[in-house]
Amino acid sequence: MMAGIDSSINGCTTSLEDLLTSPVSLPDYSSALSRMGRDVQDNRLRRLYSEACKSDQPKIFLCNGLPNADTLPVVGASFLLRDGSVVELDRTDMAAVGIYGLCEGLPELREWLTELHRVEHEPPQLIRTDHPEPFMLTITNGITDGLRGMFHILLEEGDHLLVEDVIYPNTIGTFQLFGAKPQIVSSDEGGMLAQDLEDVLGTWATTHPNTKRPRVLHTITFCNNPKSNTWEIERMIDIYKVCRKYDVIILEDAAYYFMQFQQRRRGFQSIDVDGRVLRFDTFSKILGAGYRLGWLSGPANLVQKFVLSMSQNTVHPSLLSQLMVNKLLHQWGLEKFHSEMIKLADTYQQKARHMEAALQRYMGDVATWNFPSGGMFFWVRIKGVSDTSQLMEEALAEGVAIVAGRLFSPDQAPKPFIRLSFSVAGVEEMDRGIEILAEVVKKIQGKL
Numbered sequence: 001m002m003a004g005i006d007s008s009i010n011g012c013t014t015s016l017e018d019l020l021t022s023p024v025s026l027p028d029y030s031s032a033l034s035r036m037g038r039d040v041q042d043n044r045l046r047r048l049y050s051e052a053c054k055s056d057q058p059k060i061f062l063c064n065g066l067p068n069a070d071t072l073p074v075v076g077a078s079f080l081l082r083d084g085s086v087v088e089l090d091r092t093d094m095a096a097v098g099i100y101g102l103c104e105g106l107p108e109l110r111e112w113l114t115e116l117h118r119v120e121h122e123p124p125q126l127i128r129t130d131h132p133e134p135f136m137l138t139i140t141n142g143i144t145d146g147l148r149g150m151f152h153i154l155l156e157e158g159d160h161l162l163v164e165d166v167i168y169p170n171t172i173g174t175f176q177l178f179g180a181k182p183q184i185v186s187s188d189e190g191g192m193l194a195q196d197l198e199d200v201l202g203t204w205a206t207t208h209p210n211t212k213r214p215r216v217l218h219t220i221t222f223c224n225n226p227k228s229n230t231w232e233i234e235r236m237i238d239i240y241k242v243c244r245k246y247d248v249i250i251l252e253d254a255a256y257y258f259m260q261f262q263q264r265r266r267g268f269q270s271i272d273v274d275g276r277v278l279r280f281d282t283f284s285k286i287l288g289a290g291y292r293l294g295w296l297s298g299p300a301n302l303v304q305k306f307v308l309s310m311s312q313n314t315v316h317p318s319l320l321s322q323l324m325v326n327k328l329l330h331q332w333g334l335e336k337f338h339s340e341m342i343k344l345a346d347t348y349q350q351k352a353r354h355m356e357a358a359l360q361r362y363m364g365d366v367a368t369w370n371f372p373s374g375g376m377f378f379w380v381r382i383k384g385v386s387d388t389s390q391l392m393e394e395a396l397a398e399g400v401a402i403v404a405g406r407l408f409s410p411d412q413a414p415k416p417f418i419r420l421s422f423s424v425a426g427v428e429e430m431d432r433g434i435e436i437l438a439e440v441v442k443k444i445q446g447k448l
Contacts, residue, residue: 019273026275037153040305043103066100074094075091103311103315104307106319109139133299135297145314149296149310152309155175155178155179157179161180162197162216163184164220183200184411197217249302250268250277254282255280260373280294283325345374351430354427354431368383369381377422402418
């Protein structure tokens with residue numbers, strides 16, 4: 001286990017020990033699937049080519065519609081890192097970019113990330129040699145793409161997705177594409193409330209007659225967007241037990257995992273005895289959003305369905321991005337990667353302290369907030385205001401862009417909150433922006 005990871009996950013509480021040593025309660029994967037998930041088929045051309053490539057016997061390829069490598073103009077690339085080192089892609093690498101790759105991603109990159117999970121998260125599926133469900137990891141075009149693909153195979157029109165009371169707007173739009181509806185479960189700073197989840201699922205047949213009980217739960221466990229809270233391990237255990245009882249699949253959005261300001265707290269995958277957790281990670285926040293690269297991991301039964309869905313959609317993530325990131329990670333190694341993540345989190349924590357100082361200076365009497373556990377945001381409650389939509393519009397008119405809490409509401413209910421980002425603005429910009437925002441807040445409060 002790497003230094004800098006909260007060891008409380010490793011069995012310091014009796015409830016955790018009991019869970020980690022309990023028998024596997026394998027989910028009913030077939031019942032979790034949507035009709036599209038059950039029916040999705042492999043891309044037959046992809047399968048033919050993959051099978052042909054597996055054999056060591058020399059062969060002549062007359063089957064594939066690939067561009068001729070001699071016609072492609074780019075034969076090499078160099079990426080200069082901030083520390084002065086260079087990541088080089090040679091002719092062999094660029095030849096690989098010129099053809100189609102495996103839907104599940106570069107094998108070398110997947111192996112590196114699987115080892116990262118083994119060391120960082122210790123998933124029972126990887127650690128327990130007798131686990132009946134294999135662990136699988138596949139490369140994605142980022143978390144939004146990963147969620148879209150998984151919603152495709154798990155949700156259908158009329159289904160309800162279990163969610164927290166505020167979630168990232170893109171996620172709302174993505175599950176609504178498939179006709180699913182949000183089922184809000186109450187939460188606090190420690191995470192989703194297990195008793196509320198039990199009440200929702202236990203009374204479903206009475207409260208929602210003739211509708212299927214929710215079988216999928218989504219959450220951002222670390223440095224939640226927008227609330228910036230991180231779940232307590234005890235809360236994860238309680239929620240996991242309820243999901244186990246009602247055979248619910250957990251979608252864990254880990255976009256901000258490496259941005260935790262204190263020792264990194266592990267998530268659902270580290271307590272996933274059964275194989276009911278699908279974890280979505282991304283390079284967007286740690287290497288760059290434009291690479292459009294992330295990864296999905298969890299039970300092979302469901303991850304393989306995602307790969308089949310991708311084979312009929314985006315085919316595979318960018319090979320150029322995969323090759324560059326793969327070379328960088330192998331150049332760094334796990335220890336260097338770990339130290340870079342600590343520096344990343346420290347940088348954002350310093351920026352958060354600058355924003356908190358500005359908030360205290362200008363808005364201490366008109367708003368309340370908690371210091372974030374990590375990530376990029378403050379979730380600020382405006383006193384005396386029930387809906388911050390007008391505040392968002394008036395602040396923008398004064399040159400300050402913020403996000404009203406209503407945009408994060410799964411049911412579009414008004415919220416007295418705003419989300420403020422400290423990731424991009426410099427110290428002076430931050431200070432001036434909060435000063436202007438405070439003036440707008442006071443003007444609106446004076447009208448009420």
